[in-house]
Every structure is written in C-alpha cells, then in structure tokens.
Amino acid sequence: MVDGSIFAGPALRRLRKREGMTQAGMAATLGISPSYLNLIERNQRPLSARVLVQVIEQFDFDPRNLREEEAIGGVEGLARRLADERFSDLGIDRDEVSEFLATTPQAAAAFARLYDNAAPGSTAAGGDDALSASRREIERWRNHFADLDHAAEQLADEMRLSRSDIDAALTERLREKHQLSVRILPLDVMPGAIRRLDLHARQLQLSEMLDRSSRNFQIALQIAQLEQREAIDNLVAGAQLTDASARQLFERHLTGYVAAALLMPYGRFLRACDQTGYDLTVLQRRFGTSFEQVAHRLTTLQRVGQRGLPFFMARVDRAGQFSKRFSGASGATILESEASCPLWIAHEAFERRGELCVQAVMVDGADAGPAHWFTMARTVEASGATGEARFAIILGVEARLAGDLAATKGERLDEAGAQPIGMGCARCQILGCRQRSLPPRGLPLHIDRIVRGLTPFEFQPL
Structure with a gap:
C-alpha cells in the first residue's frame, strides 16, 4: 500500500478466473471499462474504493485477500529473505523483488513459506531458530502494532504521564489498579535478577542497579503485562508460531513494545521528533528514557497518516554479532548478515x-534494498549489569531522508563522501579492502605467485 492505494491486480485476476469470467464480463459487472x-x-492502476466495494458486494469477496502480500511483509519482507547469503551470487535487485511480488504474489508467498520453514522443524527448536522465527513475525508487522500503540497512548493520557511525574504516575497505577507496590532491593538480595514479581507480598521488586529509565521501563512492563494481556495473547496466537520459545520471545517483544509506547506515547513522541530533528539526546531527556529505548521506538513510527522516518535499529557486541535487529519500514538488508563490517561506525563506537558516532555508508551487496544510508552508533551498558557488558546501538535511515536530522549537521550525505562497507567479509565483494578477514563466499580466488596485492x-567480483 502506498498513500492508501491498493495495487491488487493478481488477486483480482485470480478471482476473475475462479468465476470463469472474461475481462469484459467482469468489467461489466463492476461497472468499469x-x-x-x-x-x-x-x-x-490502483483498485479504487468504489471498485473495491463492487468486488466485495458482487462476488462476496474477503478484502483481506487483496493484500495477501502483507502476510510476508511486503517488498521489504521478501527482500530480506532474498538477501540471504545462499542467494548472494544471483544479484537479485529490488526491482526484481517488486516485480516478483506484484506479478506472482502466490509464488512469492510460497517461497516465503518455504524459506520461513527451512529451519529445523522439531517441536523444540534451538534458541537461534526461535529468535529467527520471532524476528520474522516482528518484521512481518514491520515492527508496528497499531492496536497496542493506540491502547498505550490512551492509557498514557489517562495516567497523564509527563516528564515531571512519570515515576509517580507509573507507581501509582500499579498501586491503585493492581494493589502492587514497587520496592527497590539491594544487589545482595537480588544478585542475579533485575526484576521480580512477588505476588505473595504484592510487590514488584526491582534491583538497585537499575537507573531511572530502566526502572521506569520495568514498571511499564508490568503494567503492560497486566493490562494488555488479552491483546498481546491474540497477536501471539495469530502468529501461529509452532515453537514455544519463539512464542515466548514474540510475547516478550510485544510486552516491551507496549511499555515503550506507554513511556513514549505515539503522537507526543512523533511531534518531539519533528520539532527537534530527531535529536536523540533531547528525546531521552524529554521522555525519561534510555538511548536504546529511544532507538527501539524510532523503528515503530508507521501509523497511517502519521508516519515518522523509517529507521532501522540494531545492537552488536564487540565481535560484530547482532543481538537485536529491527528493519521496521526501512527496507534495510544491511542487517541480513551473520556479522557486521569492521569498517562500520558501530565498531569505532x-x-x-558514550559518544554518538555518525557515518554515511554505501553498502556492497544491498541490491535487494537501499544501499546509501546515514547511520549513528553509541555504546550502552547492559541494564543492571555489574560488570563490563557493553554493546553498540546502531540507527540508520536512508541518506536521502536524513537532511533535516540534528545529527547530520556538518556531515556529508552525498554518495561520494560515504564509506563503502560490506555485509560481513564473506558476503562483501569490495576490492582492495585492507580490513578483509575472509574471502567472499562463492567466488574463485586469484593466487599470484609473483605479485602480492593489498x-x-x-578475486574478480561479479
């Protein structure tokens, strides 16, 4: 769907063939040429509202079938699957992905189903498989759950959350509506946990190691669990995830989604983004949230008629391993790799x-999605950790959309000034990279006994 238009030609064609009608016959029934x-x-041409009504009335048709591609996440969802390293030698670009989905949506859906079910099919899949299944469901929704967002916004208005009394409002909600008090406990009492619900004592117990933003988030999580349980359960059931761990991970994500939407209500948060040029520091201060919480929230701003910029977000460790990645509506395939490029700003962070680092990049191997990005990275400490548990949070938005961001002041956004990076050495075909650790997968190497290169x-790229 683009600006409310529905392009559903293949679905309408299948309906016509199912009814055994010619184009002239169906056109006459619908009152069009x-x-x-x-x-x-x-x-x-898009399917207009008037014609859609006629289709529904004349053929007793379920309109949800007109947008069956939504079930696989649209072009972005299909592009993410085709960005898999197993297809890297095929050079599939975004135009081909769009044409595949537009002309043969059933075949695209079949491919997506086979791809999604390619993981081991046991009833107790490994943690990595469960995480992948949960992430696929999140990306199918493009990390925007409209009903949860509206419910959280209404609750925030009811509680009248503001930057001055958010702590008190959250605590009071738990006490008045759920008869639960909040108790902060010392580290030696909760050495291996940051949060615990003690129903016998009617207490939500939190570790003293949590900072203010993390403490508020944990209270908001508890409220989300208690007050949006049915809505969350319905979304989990609708996902039809066969693995219990995948269902639990998806449920945990949805609960965190509600908590973030409660702390950063959609309308107010988006207005603050627009007013400040998405100034991450100001957003943290204004909503009493952490850098990571703000980064998560930026990937969800896709309300119809009230959209924010399409950010992607990831979290990596020092070894370049992804522990979180959300593409949202960005169409990014840069995250579809087992490792990140060492030339990316995430590693310098x-x-x-604690410093915000910025970098414009051109991504090699991103044929199925945009290649030119403006990215930002900053380190964060693991919530409640007592040792060195540090990660880098990365945010990215297409460079062509980044001109008004506060973080781009003084930065070059043209392609010539962007740093070339790859999707991990095994998938990168950039020649002469001094940082290369592995040869590109699927390409023959050229070993010269006389001349040694950089x-x-x-190798010779495709």
Missing part, C-alpha cells in the same frame, strides 16, 4: 564510549 480492468490486473584474497 475492460481497458481499465486490464490496467488494474497488470498493477498499472566501542573506542568512543590483501591475501584477490
């Missing part, structure tokens, strides 16, 4: 602790 129906079936792996 055969030439116009032909354009609709070829996705050269570890050397500049790297030990010489």
